[in-house]
Amino acid sequence: MTVNRADTAVVGGGIVGLAHALAAARRGDRVVLFERDDFAVGASIRNFGMIWAVGQQRGEIYERALRTREIWLDIAAKSGLWAAPTGSLHLAHHPDEVAVLEEFLAITPPARERGARMITPDETRDRSATARTDGLLAAMWSPTELNVDPRLAIPAVARYLVAEYGVDIRFGTTVRGIDLPEVSTTEGEWHADRVYVCSGNDFATLYPEVFARSGLVRCKLQMMRTGAQPAGWQLGPMLCGGLTLLHYAAFDDCVSKAALAARLGDELPFHREHGVHVLLSQTADGRLTIGDSHAYAKTLHPFESEEINEAVVDYLGTFAQLPNPAITERWSGYYPSLRDGRTELVTEPQPGVTVVNGVGGAGMTLSFGLAEEIIGR
The missing domain is CATH 3.50.50.60 (FAD/NAD(P)-binding domain)
Structure with a gap:
């Protein structure tokens, strides 16, 4: 043999x-x-295609994310893989969201050193035609985020x-x-x-x-995608709103996060119950990826909730306006998750x-x- x-x-x-x-x-x-x-x-292949350094734990995990970004860019340069260094915008339409972002920058010198900073609504408008600036108080611009097309x-x-x-x-x-x-x-x-x-x-x-x-459980998430946007329209920076500040470990040490969590728990109990936070990215051919929700268990049912999808889309509308928002694809993703930090x-x-x-x-x-x-x- x-x-x-x-x-x-x-x-x-x-x-x-x-x-x-x-x-x-x-x-x-x-x-x-x-x-x-x-x-x-x-x-x-069922994700946003976001290389999202800004959301990772401070210290070695953040540096690991930046090293991963370097490798993605190296592979892209050698292979022609689409990788857009779009950066990201955290949009703040409420004072408690501004407070978390300002505190994050104050306690995270490595992010500031790599260009993360607060910007005004006018500066936000200059960077993104998609971000809703009506009622916008400020945004955090971060240049380190990279957009690839996972499929x-x-x-x-x-x-x-x-x-x-x-x-x-x-x-x-x-x-x-x-x-x-x-x-x-x-x-x-x-x-x-x-x-x-x-x-x-x-x-x-x-x-x-x-x-x-091991302590691993499965996470089920729901995501959506639009068709290609008209006339070669480009998203630019990837976008998120206040709910995302409750999701990523980078913000866990922010004392001001408690007030934000309390408000969003009162105003958006369904979103909080189903682990909804909303991100927006783009694919190589101009479609927009929208999501997501999070449910954790060893075994998860296979059915999608249209109520969750509607909650995601409704929240997206509070901070972004799309040329063509029609959804052409919906799917569930599953990944193993450690819930102990x-x-x-x-x-x-x-x-x-x-x-x-x-x-x-x-x-x-x-x-x-x-x-x-x-x-x-």
């Missing part, structure tokens, strides 16, 4: 797996990547790995078991020195006992095997930097 060989095997063809394949290949390893589906269909970016990264580094990517191949050096797959046996299991929402195929005690799950169930999971909704923002850290250990 023929046994194939690699220095490093990666399980999972989403962004976490691709990032580990890249880091290993850059180290000089012969790399094989196994993806059970014929192409990536999970959370890595194009994930396959583009896979092609780049093959062309640039000779990574052997095996789509439609399930890894059935690992007992190093043996890796058993549905397309035969492999020998590898080390394996990175980046299986995303699949907790059952490999090391289910690891996931059972950890930003990732990294564990070794056996010598030479590393499980990497639990990056939550920040996979596009953190995975390249995280993979470099893990591969370099």
Whole structure:
């Protein structure tokens, strides 16, 4: 029986797996990547395409996001992948939103050093024709956010790995078991020195006992997309409003956040109950991605709520006005999430095997930097 060989095997063809394949290949390893589906269909293609450094925890996680941004831009320059350095605008239509943003900047020198600052409604209008400036008090401009198109970016990264580094990517191949050096797959046996299991929402195929005690739960979110906007219209900076200040860890230490949470809890109880915060990004062909909601459990029902979708669209209308708001696509996404403040799950169930999971909704923002850290250990 023929046994194939690699220095490093990666399980999972989403962004976490691709990032580990890249880091290993850059180290000089012969790399094989196994993806059970014929192409990536999970959370890595069901997101906004936002490389969202500004929302990440201060310190090493924020720096990891910036390093990930650098790698995205490097891949884009070498492969032609669409990556727009649009930056972002946090729009504040209420005094308590202004207070959180001002406090964030006051306690976050690294963000200020990289250009984040408060701007006036007139300056906001100059940067974004989409932002609603009626009633706008101020906005926080951040230049570090990068917009990619996830449905194009994930396959583009896979092609780049093959062309640039000779990574052997095996789509439609399930890894059935690992007992190093043996890796058993549905397309035969492999020998590898080390394996990175980046299986995303699949907790059952490999090391289910690891996931059972990990604290991971699944997050279900609802998202939407418009058709292409007219006449080549461009969104410019990606946009969000006050609800987003309650979602991202970057704002957790802001004392002023309590007053904002209290007001929004009173005014928007449905949004808060369903974890709704609203972001707006664009795709390479001009469509707009809108979302999202968040529900957490080990098992989640598969049905979408149109009431949630309506809540998302209604809130979007409080801070953005779109040329053509007609929705052409709706979908649910699922990703593993750690609810205790950890930003990732990294564990070794056996010598030479590393499980990497639990990056939550920040996979596009953190995975390249995280993979470099893990591969370099």
